[in-house]
Amino acid sequence: MSEPAPQDKAPVMIGIGEYNVGSGPMMTIGLGSCIGLTVYDRDLHIGAMVHIMLPESSGRMDRPGKYADTAVPLLISKLAERGSQRTSLVVKMAGGACMFEYFGNNLNIGERNAERIRAILAEHHLRLSAEEVGGKAGRTVAFYPDAGGKVTVRSADGAAHEI
Amino acid sequence: MKLSAVQVDAMQELGNIGAAHAATTLSQMLSSTVEMSVPKIKVVDVAQLADYIGDEPAALVVFELQGEIPHGGYIIVYISRKSAVRLTNTMLGLTDPDRPLNEMDESALLEVGNIMASAFLDATAELLGFIMLPSPPALTIDMAHAAMQSLIAQMQEEIDEVMLFSTELVCEEHRIDSDIIMMPEASMLKTFVERLENLMNPS
Numbered sequence: 001m002s003e004p005a006p007q008d009k010a011p012v013m014i015g016i017g018e019y020n021v022g023s024g025p026m027m028t029i030g031l032g033s034c035i036g037l038t039v040y041d042r043d044l045h046i047g048a049m050v051h052i053m054l055p056e057s058s059g060r061m062d063r064p065g066k067y068a069d070t071a072v073p074l075l076i077s078k079l080a081e082r083g084s085q086r087t088s089l090v091v092k093m094a095g096g097a098c099m100f101e102y103f104g105n106n107l108n109i110g111e112r113n114a115e116r117i118r119a120i121l122a123e124h125h126l127r128l129s130a131e132e133v134g135g136k137a138g139r140t141v142a143f144y145p146d147a148g149g150k151v152t153v154r155s156a157d158g159a160a161h162e163i
Numbered sequence: 164m165k166l167s168a169v170q171v172d173a174m175q176e177l178g179n180i181g182a183a184h185a186a187t188t189l190s191q192m193l194s195s196t197v198e199m200s201v202p203k204i205k206v207v208d209v210a211q212l213a214d215y216i217g218d219e220p221a222a223l224v225v226f227e228l229q230g231e232i233p234h235g236g237y238i239i240v241y242i243s244r245k246s247a248v249r250l251t252n253t254m255l256g257l258t259d260p261d262r263p264l265n266e267m268d269e270s271a272l273l274e275v276g277n278i279m280a281s282a283f284l285d286a287t288a289e290l291l292g293f294i295m296l297p298s299p300p301a302l303t304i305d306m307a308h309a310a311m312q313s314l315i316a317q318m319q320e321e322i323d324e325v326m327l328f329s330t331e332l333v334c335e336e337h338r339i340d341s342d343i344i345m346m347p348e349a350s351m352l353k354t355f356v357e358r359l360e361n362l363m364n365p366s
Contacts, residue, residue, distance in 0.1 A: 013213060015208075015209070015210035015211055015212065015213055016209040016210050016212055016312060016315075017209060017210050017323075018210050029213050029217065029218040029306075029308055030213065030216070030217065030218035030306040030307065030308025030309040030311075030312060031309055031312070032306075032308075032309035032310060032311075032312045032313030032316070033312065033313045033316045033317070034309075034312050034313075034316065053209070053312070053315075053316050054316060054321070063323065066209075097309065097313070098313075099303050099305065099309060099310055099313045100225060100301045100303065100310075100313060100314070100317075101301075107317060109313075109316045109317055110313075136303075136305075137305055137309075138218065138305045138306035138308070138309025138310065139306075139309070140218045140306065155305075155306075156218070156220040156304075156305045156306045156309075157220060
């Protein structure tokens, strides 16, 4: 994964099911029902971000970043490897929209992703300090560990705003 | 599922026939010439989806493939937002290319998508000899990647790769660029390939 980078570096693009750890900017684009989860260490000024697609891994281990139940412990352990203390972590998430109600039958995956993330965070004694989830619109999320862990969210025709 | 060279050719031909019918309907609706590209087959790892489809705003008219296979995947009519305005302007007799899209545009886009997807499915289903019906259409005008990602997340079979069959339809006179994209579930793709092989090698 990426090493600490200067602030003007282009953000690391995190695809579906991928994650990144470091101090440089990172980004998940075009989140629909997916969720961009960020964990920032306010003492070490590093962070980790993951692009989660589904709530449950159901035992699959090959892409831990893809599922809420495996992605949360993944980020925590990757930051712990770099010396992070649990009490220093600031957690935020955005995404989890429901863009196609008609096909939804009974599965609102975005909402289930968000619920699963909250539950797994609680198991790890962490809580969200900010979230922007649900609704019908897509989101692009950027994370700047080297700028105080700033997280910005942008919609298709809106300007980016901080959460 | 990996396709052999022969299977790729067969699927390309299937896409070609479907897209040609969709192009004809679009051409009639616009009273103008519509050119189509050679159908492309892309196998995309979900982690790399953003390399193919970005977060630029677009209109997507989406249908679930139904019929003999109840959840067969999706057929998507993709139009960049700029092209979408030019398309509805042409249909509605308007001229401002920078106006926001309203309810009238949404109805028009749904209708265009519906006619194109139905033509695509009628032609391919007739060739294959089995029934494929489009679900009622859903329209979103939003980040294209977000829409595609949402569809992939709710596919029946959990997957790390999707196969996209896409054909570009272009109307130069009105500067309208669109894509008709089929994203079949693995079960549907298997049925397509089996039927096509039967057609090529009748026993």
